[in-house]
Amino acid sequence: MQLSFHSFSGLVLRALAVLLAIALAGCERPAPEGAxxxxxxxxxxxxxxxxxxxxxxxxxxxxxxxxxLGRRIFFDASLSxxxxxxxxxxxxxxxxxxxxxxxxxxxxxxxxxxxxPRASPSLRYLETLAAFSEHHHDNDGDDSIDAGPTGGxxxxxxxxxxxxxxxxxxxxxxxxANASVEAVAHKLERAAYADEMxxxxxxxxxxxxxxxxxxxxxxxxxxxxxxxxxxxxPFTSKFDAVLRGQQKLDAAxxxxxxxxxxPDKGNCAACHISERTADGAFPLFTDFxxxxxxxxxxxxxxxxxxxxxxDLGLCGPIRTDLQDHPxxxxxxxxxxxxxxAVRQAFFHNGVFHSLEEAVRFYAQRDSAPGxxxxxxxxGRTVLFDDLPAQFHGxxxxxxxxxxxxxxxxxxxxxxxxxxxxxxxTLTDAxxxxxxxxxxxxxxxxxxxxxxxxxxxxxxAWLPTSGP
Numbered sequence: 001m002q003l004s005f006h007s008f009s010g011l012v013l014r015a016l017a018v019l020l021a022i023a024l025a026g027c028e029r030p031a032p033e034g035a036x037x038x039x040x041x042x043x044x045x046x047x048x049x050x051x052x053x054x055x056x057x058x059x060x061x062x063x064x065x066x067x068x069l070g071r072r073i074f075f076d077a078s079l080s081x082x083x084x085x086x087x088x089x090x091x092x093x094x095x096x097x098x099x100x101x102x103x104x105x106x107x108x109x110x111x112x113x114x115x116x117p118r119a120s121p122s123l124r125y126l127e128t129l130a131a132f133s134e135h136h137h138d139n140d141g142d143d144s145i146d147a148g149p150t151g152g153x154x155x156x157x158x159x160x161x162x163x164x165x166x167x168x169x170x171x172x173x174x175x176x177a178n179a180s181v182e183a184v185a186h187k188l189e190r191a192a193y194a195d196e197m198x199x200x201x202x203x204x205x206x207x208x209x210x211x212x213x214x215x216x217x218x219x220x221x222x223x224x225x226x227x228x229x230x231x232x233x234p235f236t237s238k239f240d241a242v243l244r245g246q247q248k249l250d251a252a253x254x255x256x257x258x259x260x261x262x263p264d265k266g267n268c269a270a271c272h273i274s275e276r277t278a279d280g281a282f283p284l285f286t287d288f289x290x291x292x293x294x295x296x297x298x299x300x301x302x303x304x305x306x307x308x309x310x311d312l313g314l315c316g317p318i319r320t321d322l323q324d325h326p327x328x329x330x331x332x333x334x335x336x337x338x339x340x341a342v343r344q345a346f347f348h349n350g351v352f353h354s355l356e357e358a359v360r361f362y363a364q365r366d367s368a369p370g371x372x373x374x375x376x377x378x379g380r381t382v383l384f385d386d387l388p389a390q391f392h393g394x395x396x397x398x399x400x401x402x403x404x405x406x407x408x409x410x411x412x413x414x415x416x417x418x419x420x421x422x423x424x425t426l427t428d429a430x431x432x433x434x435x436x437x438x439x440x441x442x443x444x445x446x447x448x449x450x451x452x453x454x455x456x457x458x459x460a461w462l463p464t465s466g467p
Contacts, residue, residue, distance in 0.1 A: 061200035063224055069200060070225025072193045073218050079170065079187050081110040081177035087169065087222070090120040093231065096339035096431050098122035104298060104350025108175040115302050116174045117311070117318060118155050119350035122343070124232050124428075125284050125336045129153065131160035136289070149290040149314060155332045155348045156319040157290065166222035167215065185211025188218055197221075235282055236429035237338065243282060249425065256422025259415050266362070266411060266419055267399040271334045285337040285426060290314055292330035294365065294395040296372045297386035298351040310388060311349065329391040341424045342431050349386070359419050363411035367403040 047053045054060055073079070077086040085108050092100040098120060099106055105116040130136075132152030137143045151157055153165035169175040170184050178184045188194060189206040198205050201217045208214075226232050241247035249257060260268045269275070272285040290313075303309050311317070314328040322328050332348045340346075346358040361372060370381045384392055400410030411419065 055202060058202055063227075065200055066221045066224035067228050068225075069193060069196050070221035070223070071228075072191075072196070073188075073222055074225055076191060076193075078191065079176060079178070079184060080108070081179070082108070082112040084112050085176055087166070090116075090169075090175070091123050094431075096122045096342050096428065097124050097232065098339070098343055099345065102344035102353055104300065104345050104353075106175075108169075108177060109173060110177045114174045114177070116172075117303065118348050119345050121155065121335055122339055123226055125286075125338050126153070126162065127227055127233050128284065129162075129288055132157035138287070147287070147289055149328060149331060151288050152333065156313050157333050158319040158321075161223065162226050163216075163219040163223035166226070167219045170215075180211075181215045182209075182211035184218070185214035188214050234428050234430065237427055238425040240282060242425070243276070249422070252418050252421040253425050254422075255415075256418035256420070259411065259419050260422055264399055265415070268337075268362075268419070270398065272337045286334045289334050290328070290331040291334055291396050292332075292387070292391075292394040293347070294330070294384040294392075295347045295349060295361075295386060296351055297374065298349040299374075301349060304386075310386060312387070312391070313348065326391065327394060330387045330394045337423060338426045339428055339431055341420075341427050355420050355423060356416060359411070359416050359423075362400050363416060364409045366397075366401050367405060367407050367409045369405060 074087045074091075077084050077089070079086065090099055090106045090108075091097040094100065104119060106120050107113055107115055130151040132149070134149050136147040136150030137145065138147060149157070153159035153162065154168070159165035159168060170178050171181070178187075185206065188197065191197075194206070197214065197217055200221070201213070205214050205217060238247055238249075242249055257274070259266045260272075261274060263270070271287050271289060271291060273283050273287055274285060275283055277283070292313075298304060303311070312329040313319075314322055314331040315325050316323045316329075341355055343355070344353060346352040346355070352358045352361065364371060369383055373381050373383055373385045376382050384395055387395070403410060
C-alpha cells in the first residue's frame with residue numbers, strides 16, 4: 001500500500017506529539033512531602049435549594065407550625081379561580097377526606113361547573129405511599145419478587161410526593177383552575193395567613209417575580225398537614241380495636257373477613273393487605289400497586305361523549321411519560337379500603353354508587369359480563385368496554401376474576417353482604433353516623449345532650465398507643 005506525502009507527514013506529526021507527551025509526563029515531579037494540597041470542594045447537600053432547606057439566620061419552621069399553616073391553606077376557597085372551591089371541597093374531613101357527595105367526578109374550574117376527569121380519592125392513610133416505581137419490591141423480607149408498577153399519588157401515580165400532589169389541583173383547569181403559579185402566589189400573599197407564611201419561610205417569600213417560592217412553601221405546608229395523625233391516619237376503626245384486642249367482630253363481619261382473605265373466594269387481600277406488616281404496623285388495606293380491573297365505561301362522564309376517548313390510567317392521557325408502555329394501559333393505583341363504606345362513588349371513574357355493587361362487580365365480572373358492559377348493535381356484550389381491545393391482555397384475571405361466563409360467581413349474594421359487613425368495620429370512629437336520637441344516645445353512651453366528647457363506645461376503640 002502506498003501513502004501520499006500528506007498522509008505520511010500526518011502520521012509523523014502525530015507520532016511526535018505522542019512522544020512529546022510521554023517526555024513531559026516523565027518530567028513531572030511529585031509534590032514535596034508535607035506540602036499543602038488544596039482540599040476538594042465539599043459535596044453540595046441534597047437539601048440545597050429545597051423549600052425545607054435551612055437558611056442561616058432564620059429558625060426552621062416546626063412540624064406543628066407548618067401543619068397549622070397547611071390546614072388554613074387546605075380550607076381556603078379564595079385560592080381557586082372561582083373563589084368557591086378549596087381542597088376540602090373534594091376532600092371533606094367529614095367524609096374521610098374524600099368527596100362529600102355521590103357525584104362520579106367533582107365539579108370545579110373557573111365557573112365551578114367543570115367536571116373533573118376522575119373520581120376524587122380519599123387522602124387518608126397515604127403516609128407511607130412511596131414515589132412511583134416501575135419495579136417495586138415489598139419490604140417483607142423477600143426481594144426476589146418484583147411487584148411491578150407501584151406507588152405515586154393520584155390514580156395514575158404521576159405525583160411523587162404529597163407536596164407535588166397538592167400542587168396539581170391548584171393549577172388543574174377542572175379543579176381550582178389557577179392560570180399560573182404566579183397567580184396562586186398572589187392569592188397567598190393576600191391571604192389572612194400571609195404573615196404566618198413569612199414567619200415560616202422568610203420575609204422575602206413573596207418577592208420573587210414568578211411566585212415559585214410561595215407556591216412551593218404552600219405545597220410543603222399542605223404536605224405536612226396531610227401527615228397529621230389525628231386527621232389523616234387515626235387508626236380508630238372497629239377493626240383497629242379488634243387488632244388491639246378491645247373488640248370482636250360479629251358473625252357476619254368475621255365471615256366477611258374470611259371471604260376477604262380467601263384466595264379462592266374474594267382474594268381481596270392479595271391487593272388490599274389485611275394483616276399487620278412484619279414490623280407490627282397496622283394494615284393500610286392497599287399495596288399501592290397498579291392494576292387493570294376492566295371497570296365498565298361510564299357513559300355519563302363528559303369526556304366519554306367522544307367514543308374514541310379512553311382514560312388509560314398509567315399510560316395516559318393525563319400522565320404523559322409512560323405513553324409508550326402499552327403494557328401499562330388500563331392500570332390504576334389500588335386505593336386503601338379504609339373508610340370505603342363512607343364513599344358514594346367507586347373506582348377511578350365513579351361508575352358505581354354503592355359498596356355492594358362494587359363488590360358484586362368483582363364477584364360477577366367474568367361470570368355475568370352482560371350485567372356490567374354495554375352491547376353492540378347486534379346485541380352482543382362488549383367486554384371491557386372502556387379499554388381498547390389491544391390492551392385487554394393487561395386486565396387482571398386472578399380470583400375472584402377468571403370465572404367462566406354463565407358459571408357460578410366467586411361470591412354469592414349472602415357472601416357479598418358479609419364482605420360488605422366486614423368492610424364497614426374499616427370506618428374510622430369520627431366517620432360513624434351519630435346516634436339516631438338524643439335519648440338513646442344518652443342511655444347508650446352516658447353522654448349528656450350537647451356533649452362534644454366521643455361516645456364511650458367509640459372512645460374504647462381509640463388507640464392508647466400507636467398501631
